[in-house]
Amino acid sequence: MLSTLRSIWEVFLHMFRGRETVLYPEVKPYLPPRWRGRIVLTRDPDGGERCVACYLCAAACPVDCISLQATEDEHGRRYPEFFRINFSRCIFCGFCEEACPTYAIQLTPDFEMGEYDRRNLVYEKEDLLISGQGKYHGYNFYRVAGLAIKGKDKGEAENEEPPVDVRSLKP
Protein backbone atom coordinates (compact mmCIF):
# COMPACT_ATOMS: atom_id res chain seq x y z
CA MET A 1 0.00 0.00 0.00
CA LEU A 2 2.69 2.48 1.04
CA SER A 3 5.02 1.31 -1.70
CA THR A 4 2.24 1.93 -4.21
CA LEU A 5 1.84 5.51 -3.05
CA ARG A 6 5.60 5.92 -2.94
CA SER A 7 6.03 4.74 -6.53
CA ILE A 8 3.31 7.14 -7.66
CA TRP A 9 5.16 9.96 -5.87
CA GLU A 10 8.51 8.94 -7.36
CA VAL A 11 7.04 8.97 -10.85
CA PHE A 12 5.51 12.36 -10.13
CA LEU A 13 8.95 13.72 -9.19
CA HIS A 14 10.18 12.80 -12.65
CA MET A 15 8.22 15.82 -13.85
CA PHE A 16 11.11 17.99 -12.68
CA ARG A 17 13.88 15.92 -14.22
CA GLY A 18 15.36 16.60 -17.61
CA ARG A 19 14.33 14.69 -20.69
CA GLU A 20 16.55 12.03 -22.16
CA THR A 21 15.33 12.33 -25.73
CA VAL A 22 17.69 13.85 -28.30
CA LEU A 23 15.54 15.99 -30.61
CA TYR A 24 17.16 14.51 -33.67
CA PRO A 25 16.72 16.72 -36.71
CA GLU A 26 17.50 19.83 -34.65
CA VAL A 27 20.20 18.26 -32.49
CA LYS A 28 22.60 16.02 -34.37
CA PRO A 29 24.14 13.17 -32.41
CA TYR A 30 27.95 12.80 -32.35
CA LEU A 31 29.11 10.04 -34.66
CA PRO A 32 32.62 8.66 -34.14
CA PRO A 33 34.91 8.71 -37.20
CA ARG A 34 34.82 4.93 -37.53
CA TRP A 35 31.01 4.89 -37.57
CA ARG A 36 29.76 2.55 -40.29
CA GLY A 37 27.52 4.66 -42.50
CA ARG A 38 27.34 5.62 -46.16
CA ILE A 39 29.93 3.83 -48.32
CA VAL A 40 32.33 5.89 -50.48
CA LEU A 41 35.12 5.13 -52.92
CA THR A 42 38.26 7.15 -52.20
CA ARG A 43 41.14 8.41 -54.32
CA ASP A 44 44.87 8.13 -53.78
CA PRO A 45 46.99 11.23 -52.98
CA ASP A 46 47.60 11.81 -56.69
CA GLY A 47 43.89 11.97 -57.40
CA GLY A 48 43.61 8.58 -59.11
CA GLU A 49 41.04 5.98 -58.17
CA ARG A 50 42.24 3.63 -55.45
CA CYS A 51 39.95 0.80 -56.47
CA VAL A 52 41.72 -1.91 -58.43
CA ALA A 53 38.52 -3.88 -59.12
CA CYS A 54 39.69 -7.01 -57.30
CA TYR A 55 36.10 -8.07 -56.46
CA LEU A 56 37.05 -8.82 -52.85
CA CYS A 57 34.42 -6.43 -51.52
CA ALA A 58 31.74 -7.99 -53.69
CA ALA A 59 32.83 -11.43 -52.53
CA ALA A 60 32.85 -10.41 -48.87
CA CYS A 61 29.47 -8.71 -49.01
CA PRO A 62 26.97 -10.92 -47.13
CA VAL A 63 23.96 -9.46 -48.94
CA ASP A 64 25.54 -9.18 -52.40
CA CYS A 65 24.78 -5.51 -52.76
CA ILE A 66 28.05 -4.59 -54.53
CA SER A 67 28.48 -5.21 -58.22
CA LEU A 68 31.35 -4.04 -60.40
CA GLN A 69 33.15 -4.81 -63.63
CA ALA A 70 36.96 -4.69 -63.85
CA THR A 71 38.80 -3.19 -66.76
CA GLU A 72 42.30 -1.90 -67.53
CA ASP A 73 43.49 1.46 -68.73
CA GLU A 74 46.30 2.06 -71.23
CA HIS A 75 48.90 1.91 -68.42
CA GLY A 76 47.81 -1.53 -67.38
CA ARG A 77 46.12 -0.26 -64.19
CA ARG A 78 43.02 -2.07 -63.24
CA TYR A 79 39.99 -0.01 -62.34
CA PRO A 80 36.23 -0.66 -62.18
CA GLU A 81 34.33 0.04 -65.36
CA PHE A 82 31.23 0.43 -63.25
CA PHE A 83 30.81 0.16 -59.52
CA ARG A 84 27.33 -0.11 -58.13
CA ILE A 85 26.11 -0.40 -54.52
CA ASN A 86 22.46 -1.13 -53.85
CA PHE A 87 21.92 0.65 -50.53
CA SER A 88 18.44 -0.77 -50.17
CA ARG A 89 20.20 -4.09 -49.53
CA CYS A 90 23.32 -2.88 -47.78
CA ILE A 91 23.44 -3.75 -44.07
CA PHE A 92 26.43 -1.50 -43.30
CA CYS A 93 28.43 -4.38 -41.84
CA GLY A 94 31.75 -2.95 -43.03
CA PHE A 95 33.04 -6.28 -44.39
CA CYS A 96 33.79 -4.63 -47.74
CA GLU A 97 36.02 -2.09 -46.04
CA GLU A 98 37.87 -4.86 -44.21
CA ALA A 99 38.25 -6.88 -47.36
CA CYS A 100 39.57 -4.01 -49.45
CA PRO A 101 43.35 -4.35 -50.03
CA THR A 102 43.78 -0.76 -51.21
CA TYR A 103 41.70 1.33 -48.72
CA ALA A 104 39.50 2.24 -51.66
CA ILE A 105 36.09 1.40 -50.20
CA GLN A 106 35.37 3.10 -46.87
CA LEU A 107 32.40 3.62 -44.60
CA THR A 108 31.69 7.15 -43.39
CA PRO A 109 29.78 8.64 -40.45
CA ASP A 110 26.73 9.64 -42.46
CA PHE A 111 23.39 7.88 -42.40
CA GLU A 112 20.94 10.44 -43.76
CA MET A 113 20.27 8.84 -47.11
CA GLY A 114 16.51 8.30 -46.99
CA GLU A 115 14.67 8.28 -50.31
CA TYR A 116 11.04 8.17 -51.36
CA ASP A 117 11.86 5.99 -54.36
CA ARG A 118 13.64 2.72 -53.75
CA ARG A 119 15.45 2.94 -57.09
CA ASN A 120 17.23 6.09 -55.92
CA LEU A 121 19.08 3.99 -53.39
CA VAL A 122 21.20 2.37 -56.11
CA TYR A 123 24.43 4.38 -56.12
CA GLU A 124 26.62 4.36 -59.23
CA LYS A 125 30.35 4.98 -59.31
CA GLU A 126 30.00 8.72 -59.82
CA ASP A 127 27.80 8.88 -56.69
CA LEU A 128 30.26 6.84 -54.66
CA LEU A 129 33.58 8.31 -55.74
CA ILE A 130 34.75 11.19 -53.57
CA SER A 131 37.62 13.53 -54.35
CA GLY A 132 39.53 12.97 -51.09
CA GLN A 133 41.37 10.11 -49.44
CA GLY A 134 38.92 9.31 -46.66
CA LYS A 135 40.24 7.93 -43.39
CA TYR A 136 43.63 6.69 -44.66
CA HIS A 137 45.97 9.39 -45.98
CA GLY A 138 49.01 9.05 -48.18
CA TYR A 139 48.40 5.53 -49.45
CA ASN A 140 48.81 4.75 -53.12
CA PHE A 141 48.59 1.11 -54.06
CA TYR A 142 50.59 1.27 -57.31
CA ARG A 143 53.34 3.28 -55.63
CA VAL A 144 54.05 0.53 -53.08
CA ALA A 145 52.93 -2.62 -54.91
CA GLY A 146 55.44 -4.73 -56.83
CA LEU A 147 53.10 -4.97 -59.77
CA ALA A 148 54.52 -3.68 -63.05
CA ILE A 149 52.49 -1.08 -64.87
CA LYS A 150 53.41 1.30 -67.65
CA GLY A 151 55.87 3.91 -66.31
CA LYS A 152 56.83 1.79 -63.30
CA ASP A 153 58.62 -1.46 -63.79
CA LYS A 154 59.25 -4.20 -61.28
CA GLY A 155 61.48 -3.10 -58.42
CA GLU A 156 60.79 0.57 -58.85
CA ALA A 157 58.16 0.86 -56.15
CA GLU A 158 58.80 2.50 -52.79
CA ASN A 159 60.87 0.41 -50.35
CA GLU A 160 61.47 -2.14 -53.06
CA GLU A 161 64.79 -3.52 -54.29
CA PRO A 162 65.28 -4.22 -57.98
CA PRO A 163 64.53 -7.85 -58.83
CA VAL A 164 67.40 -10.27 -58.43
CA ASP A 165 68.20 -12.97 -61.00
CA VAL A 166 68.24 -15.97 -58.67
CA ARG A 167 70.50 -17.87 -61.11
CA SER A 168 73.23 -15.31 -60.51
CA LEU A 169 73.19 -15.92 -56.77
CA LYS A 170 76.03 -18.29 -56.03
CA PRO A 171 77.39 -19.21 -52.67
Place this chain on the structure above:
Amino acid sequence: MSEPMSEVMRSLMIIAGVIGVVMTIGGLLVWVERRLLALWQDRYGPNRVGPFGLFQTLADMIKLLMKEDWVPPFADRPVFILAPAIIVVTVLMSFAVLPISRGIGVVELNIGLLFFLGMSSLGVYSIVLAGWASGNKYSLLGGLRASAQMISYEVFMGLSLMGVVMFTGSFNLREIVEAQQDLWFCIPQFFGLVIFLIAGFAETHRLPFDLPEAESELVAGYHSEYSGLKFGMFFLGEYLGITLISALIVILFFGGWMGPFLSPAVWFILKTFLFICVFILVRASLPRPRYDQLMAFGWKVMLPLSLLNLIITGGLILAYKL
Protein backbone atom coordinates in the same frame (compact mmCIF):
# COMPACT_ATOMS: atom_id res chain seq x y z
CA MET B 1 -45.26 30.43 -27.40
CA SER B 2 -41.85 32.07 -27.38
CA GLU B 3 -41.22 31.08 -23.77
CA PRO B 4 -41.18 27.26 -24.16
CA MET B 5 -39.51 27.65 -27.57
CA SER B 6 -36.53 29.45 -26.05
CA GLU B 7 -36.50 26.84 -23.29
CA VAL B 8 -36.14 24.07 -25.91
CA MET B 9 -33.51 26.06 -27.80
CA ARG B 10 -31.56 26.53 -24.59
CA SER B 11 -31.63 22.80 -23.80
CA LEU B 12 -30.60 21.93 -27.34
CA MET B 13 -27.75 24.39 -27.20
CA ILE B 14 -26.54 22.98 -23.90
CA ILE B 15 -26.75 19.45 -25.30
CA ALA B 16 -24.81 20.43 -28.42
CA GLY B 17 -22.31 22.33 -26.32
CA VAL B 18 -21.76 19.45 -23.89
CA ILE B 19 -21.36 16.90 -26.67
CA GLY B 20 -19.02 19.20 -28.59
CA VAL B 21 -16.87 19.99 -25.57
CA VAL B 22 -16.81 16.42 -24.33
CA MET B 23 -15.88 15.00 -27.74
CA THR B 24 -13.13 17.58 -28.15
CA ILE B 25 -11.82 16.77 -24.69
CA GLY B 26 -11.94 13.07 -25.52
CA GLY B 27 -9.84 13.72 -28.60
CA LEU B 28 -7.43 16.08 -26.89
CA LEU B 29 -6.95 13.65 -24.01
CA VAL B 30 -5.08 11.32 -26.35
CA TRP B 31 -2.50 14.06 -26.81
CA VAL B 32 -2.59 15.11 -23.13
CA GLU B 33 -2.06 11.54 -22.00
CA ARG B 34 0.83 10.90 -24.36
CA ARG B 35 2.55 14.17 -23.44
CA LEU B 36 2.07 13.66 -19.69
CA LEU B 37 3.20 10.03 -19.83
CA ALA B 38 6.27 11.21 -21.70
CA LEU B 39 6.89 13.94 -19.13
CA TRP B 40 6.85 11.39 -16.31
CA GLN B 41 9.04 9.00 -18.28
CA ASP B 42 11.63 11.68 -19.17
CA ARG B 43 10.66 11.74 -22.84
CA TYR B 44 8.99 14.37 -25.04
CA GLY B 45 6.05 12.54 -26.56
CA PRO B 46 4.36 13.77 -29.73
CA ASN B 47 5.74 17.27 -30.36
CA ARG B 48 5.97 17.47 -34.14
CA VAL B 49 2.49 18.00 -35.57
CA GLY B 50 1.49 21.61 -35.01
CA PRO B 51 2.38 23.67 -31.92
CA PHE B 52 3.50 21.31 -29.11
CA GLY B 53 2.19 18.43 -31.22
CA LEU B 54 -1.38 19.55 -30.58
CA PHE B 55 -2.59 18.41 -34.00
CA GLN B 56 -1.39 14.88 -33.33
CA THR B 57 -4.97 13.98 -32.43
CA LEU B 58 -6.15 15.29 -35.80
CA ALA B 59 -3.50 13.26 -37.59
CA ASP B 60 -4.46 10.16 -35.61
CA MET B 61 -8.11 10.76 -36.46
CA ILE B 62 -7.34 11.01 -40.17
CA LYS B 63 -5.33 7.81 -39.91
CA LEU B 64 -8.18 6.00 -38.15
CA LEU B 65 -10.71 7.20 -40.73
CA MET B 66 -8.51 6.15 -43.64
CA LYS B 67 -8.00 2.64 -42.30
CA GLU B 68 -9.85 -0.30 -43.72
CA ASP B 69 -13.03 -0.89 -41.76
CA TRP B 70 -12.76 -4.63 -41.59
CA VAL B 71 -15.10 -7.16 -40.03
CA PRO B 72 -13.50 -10.59 -39.67
CA PRO B 73 -15.41 -13.35 -41.52
CA PHE B 74 -15.66 -15.43 -38.33
CA ALA B 75 -17.17 -12.54 -36.33
CA ASP B 76 -20.82 -12.18 -35.37
CA ARG B 77 -21.38 -9.27 -37.70
CA PRO B 78 -24.32 -7.27 -36.24
CA VAL B 79 -23.10 -7.59 -32.66
CA PHE B 80 -19.56 -6.83 -33.72
CA ILE B 81 -20.69 -3.56 -35.29
CA LEU B 82 -23.04 -2.65 -32.45
CA ALA B 83 -20.60 -3.20 -29.59
CA PRO B 84 -18.35 -0.13 -29.99
CA ALA B 85 -21.37 2.16 -30.30
CA ILE B 86 -22.74 1.03 -26.92
CA ILE B 87 -19.81 2.27 -24.88
CA VAL B 88 -19.81 5.73 -26.48
CA VAL B 89 -23.58 6.06 -26.12
CA THR B 90 -23.69 4.96 -22.49
CA VAL B 91 -20.85 7.25 -21.47
CA LEU B 92 -22.35 10.20 -23.34
CA MET B 93 -25.73 9.51 -21.68
CA SER B 94 -24.06 9.76 -18.29
CA PHE B 95 -22.75 13.21 -19.17
CA ALA B 96 -26.36 14.35 -19.44
CA VAL B 97 -26.88 14.28 -15.68
CA LEU B 98 -23.67 16.10 -14.77
CA PRO B 99 -24.25 19.61 -13.44
CA ILE B 100 -21.40 21.62 -14.93
CA SER B 101 -22.28 24.76 -13.04
CA ARG B 102 -25.27 26.22 -11.21
CA GLY B 103 -27.40 26.74 -14.33
CA ILE B 104 -25.60 24.55 -16.87
CA GLY B 105 -26.55 20.93 -17.21
CA VAL B 106 -28.50 18.96 -19.76
CA VAL B 107 -31.09 17.47 -17.46
CA GLU B 108 -31.75 17.58 -13.75
CA LEU B 109 -32.70 14.11 -12.62
CA ASN B 110 -33.58 13.41 -9.01
CA ILE B 111 -31.94 10.00 -9.49
CA GLY B 112 -28.89 11.37 -11.31
CA LEU B 113 -26.41 9.24 -9.41
CA LEU B 114 -28.40 6.04 -9.98
CA PHE B 115 -28.67 6.95 -13.65
CA PHE B 116 -24.88 7.19 -13.85
CA LEU B 117 -24.42 3.85 -12.08
CA GLY B 118 -26.94 2.22 -14.40
CA MET B 119 -25.32 3.63 -17.50
CA SER B 120 -21.86 2.56 -16.44
CA SER B 121 -23.21 -0.95 -15.85
CA LEU B 122 -24.65 -0.95 -19.37
CA GLY B 123 -21.21 0.02 -20.64
CA VAL B 124 -20.00 -3.46 -19.69
CA TYR B 125 -22.19 -4.89 -22.45
CA SER B 126 -20.07 -3.12 -25.03
CA ILE B 127 -16.93 -4.93 -23.94
CA VAL B 128 -18.53 -8.30 -23.31
CA LEU B 129 -20.32 -8.25 -26.65
CA ALA B 130 -17.19 -7.07 -28.45
CA GLY B 131 -15.21 -9.91 -26.89
CA TRP B 132 -17.90 -12.43 -27.74
CA ALA B 133 -18.63 -11.25 -31.27
CA SER B 134 -14.98 -11.19 -32.27
CA GLY B 135 -14.92 -15.00 -32.35
CA ASN B 136 -11.38 -15.04 -31.06
CA LYS B 137 -10.14 -16.64 -27.87
CA TYR B 138 -8.09 -13.67 -26.71
CA SER B 139 -10.97 -11.31 -27.27
CA LEU B 140 -13.28 -13.68 -25.43
CA LEU B 141 -10.86 -13.85 -22.51
CA GLY B 142 -10.75 -10.06 -22.47
CA GLY B 143 -14.54 -9.88 -22.49
CA LEU B 144 -14.79 -12.45 -19.70
CA ARG B 145 -12.32 -10.59 -17.56
CA ALA B 146 -14.11 -7.32 -18.23
CA SER B 147 -17.47 -8.68 -17.19
CA ALA B 148 -16.19 -10.23 -13.97
CA GLN B 149 -14.06 -7.22 -13.12
CA MET B 150 -16.67 -4.59 -13.82
CA ILE B 151 -19.48 -6.39 -12.07
CA SER B 152 -17.44 -6.95 -8.93
CA TYR B 153 -16.07 -3.43 -8.90
CA GLU B 154 -19.46 -1.89 -9.55
CA VAL B 155 -20.76 -3.36 -6.29
CA PHE B 156 -18.55 -1.29 -4.05
CA MET B 157 -18.47 1.62 -6.47
CA GLY B 158 -22.13 2.10 -5.70
CA LEU B 159 -21.60 1.40 -2.00
CA SER B 160 -18.77 3.93 -1.75
CA LEU B 161 -21.12 6.66 -2.97
CA MET B 162 -23.83 5.90 -0.45
CA GLY B 163 -21.98 7.88 2.23
CA VAL B 164 -22.28 10.98 0.09
CA VAL B 165 -25.95 10.22 -0.54
CA MET B 166 -26.55 9.80 3.21
CA PHE B 167 -24.98 13.18 3.95
CA THR B 168 -27.02 14.89 1.26
CA GLY B 169 -30.22 12.91 1.51
CA SER B 170 -30.59 12.98 -2.26
CA PHE B 171 -29.49 11.25 -5.45
CA ASN B 172 -29.64 14.53 -7.32
CA LEU B 173 -26.12 15.53 -8.34
CA ARG B 174 -26.94 19.25 -8.19
CA GLU B 175 -28.14 18.94 -4.61
CA ILE B 176 -25.05 16.90 -3.75
CA VAL B 177 -22.85 19.75 -4.98
CA GLU B 178 -24.89 22.34 -3.11
CA ALA B 179 -24.64 20.31 0.09
CA GLN B 180 -20.86 20.81 -0.06
CA GLN B 181 -21.18 24.57 0.44
CA ASP B 182 -19.40 24.45 3.82
CA LEU B 183 -17.30 21.30 3.63
CA TRP B 184 -16.28 19.27 0.63
CA PHE B 185 -17.16 15.59 1.02
CA CYS B 186 -13.55 14.57 0.41
CA ILE B 187 -12.90 15.16 4.13
CA PRO B 188 -15.78 13.35 5.89
CA GLN B 189 -15.97 10.75 3.12
CA PHE B 190 -12.23 10.28 2.58
CA PHE B 191 -12.48 6.47 2.42
CA GLY B 192 -15.44 6.78 0.10
CA LEU B 193 -13.28 8.92 -2.18
CA VAL B 194 -10.40 6.42 -2.18
CA ILE B 195 -12.73 3.50 -2.86
CA PHE B 196 -14.54 5.37 -5.60
CA LEU B 197 -11.23 6.36 -7.21
CA ILE B 198 -10.04 2.73 -7.27
CA ALA B 199 -13.40 1.55 -8.56
CA GLY B 200 -13.21 4.30 -11.17
CA PHE B 201 -9.89 2.94 -12.46
CA ALA B 202 -11.51 -0.47 -12.74
CA GLU B 203 -14.64 0.95 -14.32
CA THR B 204 -12.72 2.69 -17.10
CA HIS B 205 -10.40 -0.36 -17.25
CA ARG B 206 -7.30 1.77 -17.10
CA LEU B 207 -3.95 0.62 -15.81
CA PRO B 208 -3.51 -0.83 -13.16
CA PHE B 209 -6.88 -2.46 -13.86
CA ASP B 210 -6.63 -2.85 -17.62
CA LEU B 211 -6.87 -6.62 -17.54
CA PRO B 212 -9.56 -6.75 -20.24
CA GLU B 213 -6.98 -5.25 -22.61
CA ALA B 214 -3.71 -6.50 -21.10
CA GLU B 215 -1.66 -6.16 -24.26
CA SER B 216 1.16 -8.26 -22.83
CA GLU B 217 -1.14 -11.25 -22.34
CA LEU B 218 -4.19 -10.91 -24.59
CA VAL B 219 -2.89 -9.04 -27.68
CA ALA B 220 -5.39 -6.21 -27.12
CA GLY B 221 -8.12 -8.08 -25.30
CA TYR B 222 -11.66 -7.37 -26.42
CA HIS B 223 -10.68 -5.00 -29.23
CA SER B 224 -8.03 -7.20 -30.86
CA GLU B 225 -10.16 -7.62 -33.98
CA TYR B 226 -11.25 -4.01 -34.27
CA SER B 227 -9.74 -1.50 -36.64
CA GLY B 228 -10.47 1.89 -38.09
CA LEU B 229 -13.40 3.85 -36.81
CA LYS B 230 -14.77 1.03 -34.63
CA PHE B 231 -11.50 0.89 -32.75
CA GLY B 232 -11.65 4.67 -32.57
CA MET B 233 -15.02 4.38 -30.82
CA PHE B 234 -13.54 2.15 -28.10
CA PHE B 235 -10.69 4.59 -27.79
CA LEU B 236 -13.07 7.53 -27.51
CA GLY B 237 -15.24 5.61 -25.05
CA GLU B 238 -12.24 4.99 -22.82
CA TYR B 239 -11.19 8.64 -22.77
CA LEU B 240 -14.77 9.81 -22.28
CA GLY B 241 -14.97 7.36 -19.38
CA ILE B 242 -11.91 8.94 -17.78
CA THR B 243 -13.46 12.38 -18.17
CA LEU B 244 -16.74 11.14 -16.74
CA ILE B 245 -15.20 9.51 -13.66
CA SER B 246 -13.01 12.58 -13.04
CA ALA B 247 -16.03 14.87 -13.34
CA LEU B 248 -17.97 12.66 -10.94
CA ILE B 249 -15.15 12.68 -8.39
CA VAL B 250 -15.21 16.47 -8.58
CA ILE B 251 -18.99 16.64 -8.22
CA LEU B 252 -19.28 14.09 -5.42
CA PHE B 253 -16.22 14.84 -3.33
CA PHE B 254 -14.63 18.12 -4.37
CA GLY B 255 -17.46 20.58 -4.41
CA GLY B 256 -18.27 20.54 -8.12
CA TRP B 257 -18.28 24.05 -9.53
CA MET B 258 -17.54 25.73 -6.21
CA GLY B 259 -14.43 27.82 -5.80
CA PRO B 260 -13.39 31.42 -5.29
CA PHE B 261 -12.69 34.16 -7.90
CA LEU B 262 -13.06 32.13 -11.12
CA SER B 263 -16.40 31.40 -12.74
CA PRO B 264 -18.06 28.10 -11.71
CA ALA B 265 -17.63 26.34 -15.07
CA VAL B 266 -13.90 27.15 -15.10
CA TRP B 267 -13.51 25.71 -11.60
CA PHE B 268 -15.34 22.59 -12.65
CA ILE B 269 -13.16 22.08 -15.71
CA LEU B 270 -9.95 22.81 -13.78
CA LYS B 271 -10.77 20.30 -11.06
CA THR B 272 -11.80 17.68 -13.59
CA PHE B 273 -8.57 18.16 -15.50
CA LEU B 274 -6.61 17.68 -12.29
CA PHE B 275 -8.21 14.29 -11.76
CA ILE B 276 -7.62 13.31 -15.37
CA CYS B 277 -3.94 14.01 -14.66
CA VAL B 278 -4.17 11.75 -11.61
CA PHE B 279 -5.52 8.99 -13.85
CA ILE B 280 -2.58 9.39 -16.19
CA LEU B 281 -0.07 9.59 -13.32
CA VAL B 282 -1.35 6.33 -11.90
CA ARG B 283 -1.11 4.75 -15.32
CA ALA B 284 2.47 5.96 -15.60
CA SER B 285 3.53 4.47 -12.27
CA LEU B 286 1.68 1.26 -11.44
CA PRO B 287 2.03 -2.22 -12.93
CA ARG B 288 -0.87 -4.52 -13.72
CA PRO B 289 -1.81 -7.08 -11.03
CA ARG B 290 -2.56 -10.72 -11.74
CA TYR B 291 -6.19 -11.49 -12.42
CA ASP B 292 -6.84 -13.46 -9.22
CA GLN B 293 -5.17 -10.69 -7.20
CA LEU B 294 -7.52 -8.22 -8.82
CA MET B 295 -10.63 -10.22 -7.94
CA ALA B 296 -9.40 -10.97 -4.42
CA PHE B 297 -8.60 -7.29 -3.88
CA GLY B 298 -12.08 -6.34 -5.02
CA TRP B 299 -14.07 -8.80 -2.95
CA LYS B 300 -11.86 -9.26 0.11
CA VAL B 301 -10.53 -5.74 0.66
CA MET B 302 -12.56 -3.11 -1.12
CA LEU B 303 -16.03 -4.50 -0.49
CA PRO B 304 -15.59 -4.89 3.31
CA LEU B 305 -13.92 -1.48 3.43
CA SER B 306 -16.79 0.19 1.63
CA LEU B 307 -19.31 -1.55 3.90
CA LEU B 308 -17.35 -0.44 6.94
CA ASN B 309 -17.28 3.10 5.62
CA LEU B 310 -21.02 2.92 5.11
CA ILE B 311 -21.67 1.64 8.64
CA ILE B 312 -19.44 4.23 10.30
CA THR B 313 -20.94 7.07 8.26
CA GLY B 314 -24.45 5.88 9.07
CA GLY B 315 -23.58 5.57 12.76
CA LEU B 316 -22.10 9.06 12.87
CA ILE B 317 -25.11 10.54 11.13
CA LEU B 318 -27.42 8.80 13.58
CA ALA B 319 -25.35 9.75 16.63
CA TYR B 320 -24.97 13.44 15.78
CA LYS B 321 -28.31 13.85 13.97
CA LEU B 322 -26.53 15.49 11.02
